[in-house]
Amino acid sequence: MQRIPFSEVQSTLAAILLRYGFTMDRAQRCATLFAETTRDGVYSHGLQRFPRFIATIRNGNVRVDAEPSLAARFGAIERWQGNRGPGNLNAWFCMDRAIHLAHQHGIGFVTIADTNHWMRGGTYGWQAADAGMIGICWTNTLPNMPAWGGVLPCIGNNPLVLAVPRTAGHIVLDMAMSQFSFGALESYSRRGESLPVDGGFNAAGELTRDPASILASNRALPIGYWKGSGLSTLLNAVAAMTSLGIATHQLSFDPLQEAGLSQVFFAIHFAALGGAAQAEQIAEEIVHSLHRSPAAEPDSAIRYPGEKTLRTRAENIRLSLPVDPALWQQILSF
Amino acid sequence: MQRIPFSEVQSTLAAILLRYGFTMDRAQRCATLFAETTRDGVYSHGLQRFPRFIATIRNGNVRVDAEPSLAARFGAIERWQGNRGPGNLNAWFCMDRAIHLAHQHGIGFVTIADTNHWMRGGTYGWQAADAGMIGICWTNTLPNMPAWGGVLPCIGNNPLVLAVPRTAGHIVLDMAMSQFSFGALESYSRRGESLPVDGGFNAAGELTRDPASILASNRALPIGYWKGSGLSTLLNAVAAMTSLGIATHQLSFDPLQEAGLSQVFFAIHFAALGGAAQAEQIAEEIVHSLHRSPAAEPDSAIRYPGEKTLRTRAENIRLSLPVDPALWQQILSF
Numbered sequence: 115m116q117r118i119p120f121s122e123v124q125s126t127l128a129a130i131l132l133r134y135g136f137t138m139d140r141a142q143r144c145a146t147l148f149a150e151t152t153r154d155g156v157y158s159h160g161l162q163r164f165p166r167f168i169a170t171i172r173n174g175n176v177r178v179d180a181e182p183s184l185a186a187r188f189g190a191i192e193r194w195q196g197n198r199g200p201g202n203l204n205a206w207f208c209m210d211r212a213i214h215l216a217h218q219h220g221i222g223f224v225t226i227a228d229t230n231h232w233m234r235g236g237t238y239g240w241q242a243a244d245a246g247m248i249g250i251c252w253t254n255t256l257p258n259m260p261a262w263g264g265v266l267p268c269i270g271n272n273p274l275v276l277a278v279p280r281t282a283g284h285i286v287l288d289m290a291m292s293q294f295s296f297g298a299l300e301s302y303s304r305r306g307e308s309l310p311v312d313g314g315f316n317a318a319g320e321l322t323r324d325p326a327s328i329l330a331s332n333r334a335l336p337i338g339y340w341k342g343s344g345l346s347t348l349l350n351a352v353a354a355m356t357s358l359g360i361a362t363h364q365l366s367f368d369p370l371q372e373a374g375l376s377q378v379f380f381a382i383h384f385a386a387l388g389g390a391a392q393a394e395q396i397a398e399e400i401v402h403s404l405h406r407s408p409a410a411e412p413d414s415a416i417r418y419p420g421e422k423t424l425r426t427r428a429e430n431i432r433l434s435l436p437v438d439p440a441l442w443q444q445i446l447s448f
Numbered sequence: 449m450q451r452i453p454f455s456e457v458q459s460t461l462a463a464i465l466l467r468y469g470f471t472m473d474r475a476q477r478c479a480t481l482f483a484e485t486t487r488d489g490v491y492s493h494g495l496q497r498f499p500r501f502i503a504t505i506r507n508g509n510v511r512v513d514a515e516p517s518l519a520a521r522f523g524a525i526e527r528w529q530g531n532r533g534p535g536n537l538n539a540w541f542c543m544d545r546a547i548h549l550a551h552q553h554g555i556g557f558v559t560i561a562d563t564n565h566w567m568r569g570g571t572y573g574w575q576a577a578d579a580g581m582i583g584i585c586w587t588n589t590l591p592n593m594p595a596w597g598g599v600l601p602c603i604g605n606n607p608l609v610l611a612v613p614r615t616a617g618h619i620v621l622d623m624a625m626s627q628f629s630f631g632a633l634e635s636y637s638r639r640g641e642s643l644p645v646d647g648g649f650n651a652a653g654e655l656t657r658d659p660a661s662i663l664a665s666n667r668a669l670p671i672g673y674w675k676g677s678g679l680s681t682l683l684n685a686v687a688a689m690t691s692l693g694i695a696t697h698q699l700s701f702d703p704l705q706e707a708g709l710s711q712v713f714f715a716i717h718f719a720a721l722g723g724a725a726q727a728e729q730i731a732e733e734i735v736h737s738l739h740r741s742p743a744a745e746p747d748s749a750i751r752y753p754g755e756k757t758l759r760t761r762a763e764n765i766r767l768s769l770p771v772d773p774a775l776w777q778q779i780l781s782f
Contacts, residue, residue, distance in 0.1 A: 188720035190524045191554030220525030221557045223716060248686055261738055264750045268741040276682040278689055285685055287678045311655070311673055312646075319744060321645070337672025339645055344621045344753040348610040351619055351734050352582055355612055355727040356718045363737035380714075382557060384690045386522035393689040400685050403697035404595055407602040410653060416597045419678040 116442065117434035124149040127164065130448045134171050135178040140203055147202045151234040152435050155426035156288075158297050159234035161437055161445065166369070167200075167233070168448050175373035176200055176230050182207055185227075185358075190219035193357060196229030198373060205232035205251070205377060206241065212381035213245045220386050224379045227359025231372060236288030236420075238379065239277030243284035246390075248382040249277040254350045256365040256372040259292050259334040262343035265319075267332060270362040271295070272349040277420075280397040286420035291346040293335045299325040353378050450776065451768035458483040461498065464782045468505050469512040474537055481536045485568040486769050489760035490622075492631050493568035495771055495779065500703070501534075501567070502782050509707035510534055510564050516541055519561075519692075524553035527691060530563030532707060539566035539585070539711060540575065546715035547579045554720050558713045561693025565589075565706060570622030570754075572713065573611030577618035580724075582716040583611040588684045590699040590706040593626050593668040596677035599653075601666060604696040605629070606683040611754075614731040620754035625680040627669045633659040687712050 127145035136144060148167075152160030170176040180199035184192065192211060196204045208224045215222025232238070232253055242249020255270035271292035278285045294302075294313045302309055303325040312321040314328030314335045321335070328334055336342030354361040359376035366372060384393060404416045430436065461479035470478060482501075486494030504510040514533035518526065526545060530538045542558040549556025566572070566587055576583020589604035605626035612619045628636075628647045636643055637659040646655040648662030648669045655669070662668055670676030680696075688695040693710035700706060718727060738750045764770065 186721035186723075188717070189553035189555070191716065191718070191721065193721045193723075219523035219553055221523070221555055223555045225718075248690070260744075261741060261750045263743055263745070263748060264738075264741045265744050266742055268737060268750075274679075276679070276686065278682065278685045285682060287682045289672075289675045289678060293672055293675075337675045338623075338627055339671075341623045341627075341671045344623060345608075345610070347734070347738070347752055348612065348619060348621045351612045351731060352610065352716075354730045354734070356582070356716065356721075358723045358726050358730070361730055361734050361737070363734065382525065382686075382690065383522070384525070384559075387520040387525065387527045387690075389520075389527075389692045392692050396688050396692070396695055397685060400681070400688070400695050400697070403602060403695070404598075404681070407595060407598045408600055409597055410594075410599050411597070414597065416595045416602075418681060 115436045116439050118437050118442065119434045120149055120153055120431060123152070123161065123435050123437070126445065130168070130445070131178070134168070137179070140200070143206065144200055144203055147206065147233065147237060149435065151237065152437070153427055153430045154423050155430065156234045156236065158295070161441060163233055164445055165441075169370055170230070170373070173370060175371065182226060182229075190215050190221055191223040192225070194224060194226040196226045198228055198230060201230035201232045201375070202237070204229040205238050205379070208377065208379045209238040209241045209249060209251065209381065212379040213242060213247055216247055216381040216383035220383050222381045225353070225356040226377050227357035228374045229377055230375060232377065234288070235273040235275040236277075236286050239275040239286045239288060240284060242381045243277040243279040243286065245381070246279050246383075246385055248279070248384060249275065250380040250382075251275050251378060252349045252353065253375055253377040254353045254362050254365075255375065256367060256369065257362050258296065259336055261347070262336060262340040265333065267367065268363060269336070269343060269346045270350060270365075272346045272362075274349060278397060280401070281394060282398070283424045284420055285397065285401070285418050286423070289337075291336050291342045291349070293337050294325075296329070296334070299329050299334070303329060449770045450773050452771050452776065453768045454483055454487055454765060457486070457495065457769050457771070460779065464502070464779070465512075468502070471513070474534070477540065478534055478537055481540065481567065481571060483769065485571065486771070487761055487764045488757050489764065490568045490570065492629070495775060497567055498779055499775075503704055504564070504707070507704060509705065516560060524549050524555055525557040526559070528558060528560040530560045532562055532564060535564030535566045535709070536571070538563040539572050539713070542711065542713040543572040543575045543583060543585065543715065546713040547576060547581055550581055550715040550717035554717050556715045559687065559690040560711050561691035562708045563711055564709060566711065568622070569607040569609045570611075570620050573609040573620045573622060574618060576715045577611040577613040577620065579715070580613050580717075580719055582613070582718060583609065584714040584716075585609045585712060586683045586687065587709055587711040588687045588696050588699075589709065590701060590703065591696050592630065593670055595681070596670065596674040599667065601701065602697060603670070603677060603680045604684060604699075606680045606696070608683060612731060614735070615728060616732070617758045618754055619731065619735070619752050620757070623671075625670050625676045625683070627671050628659075630663070630668070633663050633668070637663060
């Protein structure tokens with residue numbers, strides 16, 4: 115693993131995006147979002163995603179100059195058309211709109227159709243929390259697992275993000291509805307390791323920890339079995355019905371053809387009700403309640419969602435971003 | 449199981465609540481919510497809960513005449529004080545307020561502190577969907593499972609409800625963050641049956657399907673292991689921080705002393721953006737996509753969340769409500 119300074123990673127990506135037709139502002143923002151994701155330790159959705167992002171620009175699914183256009187508005191809610199623009203720029207724009215609406219109305223709800231993969235969902239949770247707000251957002255995805263009781267992929271892993279602001283470090287959850295991502299299944303399989311818990315079904319329809327047999331059967335497991343299957347269905351329905359956009363079953367099974375997603379963004383300006391200092395104290399006490407609860411493993415402690423992020427961020431700024439040399443060569447060739 | 453007409457169940461409960469000091473209106477509403485829960489087939493949270501509800505009135509945790517009072521408001525968001533009133537009446541009130549706010553602003557967000565167990569969470573999802581809106585709500589609970597990596601109960605199972613309206617039957621998800629409720633673990637244990645999937649840890653800290661050993665260890669499993677643990681933490685944080693109310697770790701481990709919960713309610717009036725007919729069509733297509741996807745068991749079909757409710761409701765209206773005779777005798781003695 116080589117280490118490359120944040121600014122060099124960011125400027126390299128921005129220069130590539132400029133060549134692909136992004137305006138300067140949008141190239142800068144898009145490159146920053148990719149670099150920040152790697153900086154925060156979410157490697158699977160940072161630089162590692164950049165080649166696939168470029169591939170979806172090349173195949174026409176991501177339109178570099180498309181910006182969201184307003185489809186309808188009423189009070190604190192707005193519906194936007196994503197026009198197949200870059201998913202991370204569209205999502206950043208939507209959470210920014212939700213924050214703006216929340217400043218006016220206490221809450222903002224923005225729904226967007228025809229957008230693209232937002233890369234790291236947690237980004238938009240941090241965005242809201244950095245603005246002192248609670249952020250909630252989710253996206254639908256292509257069908258990548260069977261619904262509970264089914265055998266063929268027909269529901270998405272539909273990542274869900276919830277974030278609350280906290281001075282010492284926001285509490286941010288960014289979770290897909292599948293127990294393991296395909297990337298994780300592939301890593302375990304390559305290393306010849308078993309999953310720590312059941313991750314899907316084998317060809318005989320039995321629950322298994324063997325990643326290879328799950329990849330072969332294409333039957334990944336929703337979190338909580340029937341529960342995650344139900345939650346995935348509702349997240350998809352809310353996103354598609356409010357945006358009047360595409361639902362999971364209408365999306366291609368091919369990740370390179372996954373285009374036109376539906377997403378929703380909430381920002382809650384709870385500080386407008388007063389009591390922000392008390393809310394901060396409550397967040398602090400919740401974190402302490404987890405830290406002081408006895409851990410199963412000695413010398414370990416229960417962590418809150420997002421706990422590692424600030425430490426990883428500081429380390430990756432100090433040491434520079436860890437980048438796979440082969441990946442970096444590939445990126446430099448774009 | 450004896451069958452008792454809905455109206456007789458409702459009027460019997462209402463008469464009891466009148467004797468316990470409810471006003472006529474509130475006794476009627478509260479009794480109706482209990483009877484409707486049994487009518488809809490959610491037996492664990494209907495009549496079966498009534499004795500515990502009466503016990504919490506008797507021990508002073510539920511104040512029969514307490515109504516919510518407004519603590520703060522800003523645009524489309526409101527903070528209420530529950531004043532330890534009956535949880536189902538308070539929750540019904542809050543979703544009604546959220547719907548009212550959504551009519552004005554497109555979305556309404558209501559947060560309430562110092563309320564009580566809302567009984568069946570799905571009730572408030574149906575309430576929003578019956579008003580043509582998307583409903584989302586959740587509650588925190590007493591600590592009833594360890595966080596991921598911990599050994600003692602320190603997070604709640606914090607039921608989460610999402611509902612979207614649909615003419616042929618709303619899609620309504622009502623799910624707790626534990627893989628199995630304590631009631632379910634007790635039923636499996638009584639019948640000497642194994643759980644269909646892992647439901648917690650035994651005393652040795654191993655995942656197990658044996659309900660008795662989970663009840664003994666008090667280590668129930670969050671859905672999706674670390675994922676449900678994280679989601680429970682965020683739901684608790686949002687509810688407590690926005691309401692300035694009590695967080696899970698401050699609640700008693702004793703269900704009879706579980707008082708002063710924090711809850712949030714969202715209603716989204718998406719029809720205000722236009723396109724309601726198109727949204728209905730999208731809901732219909734999502735349901736069909738599940739129904740036409742091949743099922744693992746022959747002669748079976750994938751179901752959407754809430755699918756059985758209307759059928760069960762119709763049957764329980766036609767045949768009258770199924771009630772355990774011993775439970776009914778107990779209720780008549782109140």
